[in-house]
Amino acid sequence: MPRFRLTLEYDGRPFMGWQMQDHGPSVQGAIEAAIQRITGLNASVIGAGRTDSGVHARGQVAHVDLDTPLTPFRLGEALNYHLRTDEATPGAVAVLDCTLADEAFHARFSAIYRTYQYRIVNRRAPLTHARGLAWHVIQPLDAAAMHAAAQSLVGQHDFTTFRSVHCQSRSPVKTLGEIRVTQEGEAILVDVGARSFLHHQVRSMVGCLKLVGDGSWTADDLQAALAARDRAALGLNAPPDGLYFMRVDYA
Amino acid sequence: MPRFRLTLEYDGRPFMGWQMQDHGPSVQGAIEAAIQRITGLNASVIGAGRTDSGVHARGQVAHVDLDTPLTPFRLGEALNYHLRTDEATPGAVAVLDCTLADEAFHARFSAIYRTYQYRIVNRRAPLTHARGLAWHVIQPLDAAAMHAAAQSLVGQHDFTTFRSVHCQSRSPVKTLGEIRVTQEGEAILVDVGARSFLHHQVRSMVGCLKLVGDGSWTADDLQAALAARDRAALGLNAPPDGLYFMRVDYA
Missing domain, CATH: 3.30.70.580 (Pseudouridine synthase I, catalytic domain, N-terminal subdomain)
Structure with a gap:
């Protein structure tokens, strides 16, 4: 068939x-x-x-x-x-x-890399065209500080802090391949890639990076949250509105 | 007051x-x-x-x-x-x-330059997020050919061909300051600027540029349409979905 x-x-x-x-x-x-x-x-x-x-x-x-x-x-x-x-x-x-x-192809199990983009619109005025299509953040964000802090998340870690209580993954250990924070006008884009992610991992990482961007957290606070391996150490979970599943790579 | x-x-x-x-x-x-x-x-x-x-x-x-x-x-x-x-x-x-x-400021009469952007999404698949926010064109468009042809519209012309029958402007003569056609992935953007525009002028110009982009018209056909100074010479009026009023400049 x-x-x-x-x-x-x-x-x-x-x-x-x-x-x-x-x-x-x-x-x-x-x-x-x-x-x-x-x-x-x-x-x-x-x-x-x-x-x-x-x-x-x-x-x-x-x-x-x-x-x-x-x-x-x-x-x-x-x-x-x-x-x-x-x-x-x-x-x-x-x-x-x-x-x-091919009959050996399986959309989920054959995937070797997944890429997501998280879209923030950073401005005072409410969103019009982008309602539900981005996270609206009013406090000015420092995208360069977010990018620098985010690099501590790259590599293999126990991401328990950034994991939903509903996550069905056998292990909280994942390998984050890359994370890039860039600014395009009033948009701040967070591009992430990994073989696989825990449930809510991207939104949880972005939520904490927002705290770095608005000055509530230092880069050290982010590292401490990761090291805590405790959901209670999560600063903020970003809303679904800004998250886009961009691409899947196969062998 | x-x-x-x-x-x-x-x-x-x-x-x-x-x-x-x-x-x-x-x-x-x-x-x-x-x-x-x-x-x-x-x-x-x-x-x-x-x-x-x-x-x-x-x-x-x-x-x-x-x-x-x-x-x-x-x-x-x-x-x-x-x-x-x-x-x-x-x-x-x-x-x-x-x-x-200032009390001398008038949003309409003090304006010296208006900028619009027209957004086309050029792909086979229907639009999802961009429904009503862009013109969906299926036939492959040549953005470079559109840009080159568009340059004949720059400057002072009688734009009767590109004017709605409902236009209330006293004269069909307008001075187009600039028109740029660029490609960003599957999006084709037409940026135009002028002191003022006739009713439907941007959408009518974009409609004809689409015909150049898909190969139905040559650059000469576009020039002939302009020279005809006749609404009947209009090839196509683009839908409102892709049109954005971007900016107004004042003295």
């Missing part, structure tokens, strides 16, 4: 998250409903990462096995048509790319 | 345009309603440009005369509070700056 690989963009605002939920729309549910309308099949779509409620994607990757004669191009076009006209969440999900994958 | 100068950002999607309308919400109406709630006064807010339905702003300028003891900072903060909690269009307008202006 053909395995299809999908690259997905979505606006997280109307969703309870990636994973199918009883109590509200999910990205996975929207795609599976579109597949059902196109092929009549009840298929399971497996994503590289289970993004939370309100979290966005510009390059989530998923796979799905479908006994269909449709070419990948036709399937992608049909999915986009049905996602655009979906009754519950019209236009919130788009298929950027649809290809045939 | 103090004259206040407001710099405004707005999401044009929920509005019938800048100007007060009987048949739907306007940006002017939202700001005047907020002023009424703050001061009890019925004031007229005058904008530098009357943007159309669905058109956005990142730097519209307006003035308003208000017999109030509020400082400009307090007025700006109060406006943002009431605009954010507006019942009809919550969070769609933000005051970026509020200052006291």
